[in-house]
Amino acid sequence: MDQRISFITLAVADVAASRAFYVDGLGWTPEMEADGVLMIRVGEHVILSLWDRAEFEEEVGRIAVADGVAPFTLAHNVATREEVDSVLDLARSLGREASAGEERVWGGYTGYFADPDGVRWEIAYNPGPVGQTVLP
Template sequence: MEQRLTLITLGVHDLSRSLKFYEQGLGWKRSAASQEGIAFFSLGGIVLSLYPRESLAEDAQVPAAGSGFSGITLAYNARDRAEVDAVLQLAENAGADIIKQAQDVFWGGYSGYFRDPDGHLFEVAHNPFWELNERGEVVLE
């Protein structure tokens, strides 16, 4: 596993309110890779994602409330499906709990989740629609 993160997802309570804050308030520009219901902001090699909190919990297969879910996930984008499996196995061998086994997902990729010893959720994903440069950084428009 390379020492890097590619995506930080904030589970937001009101996506419209959050978009207004980041775009109008902070002056950030949403990536063209954004879709209805999810926004991406390119941050110089790392992507910040805004996604409804309930949907993020559902994707990670954890309860949105009462489980200690912070509403934030970190992600490692892999170069292919085999790397997703290898990273999840490495994390499990290191003591992580696998929360969601790697599987095909609704957005067309392949991903799984692990929880580190302090309860932080990491998604490990292969997104065939996102280019990774030689340093493993996501390249968005």
């Protein structure tokens, strides 16, 4: 089996609200849209699929619900610390909760915001070799 991820699927409460955030707000371009699903290319071979929660549960199974933050983040790496702050400011301008950018012990600079369903996005500047690997 190849070592790769092709799709990241998020079950969302309201596809239209997710579209307003990701497409109208962040300016991302849809790859495909249909009733109950929005797909956005987020890498050369990676699609972010935003899928109506009820349809997700019908196909995949019941969604577990708990208090607190989901035990994962999605990351968007940028080339400078200033870009981290700019993206966090954009998220705030769209009415989203966003932390301030912070210097991290591993040498990077990051901050977080939540999408309309509470999924946490890390905006990161990573000056090391791994950080350079993920930049276009």
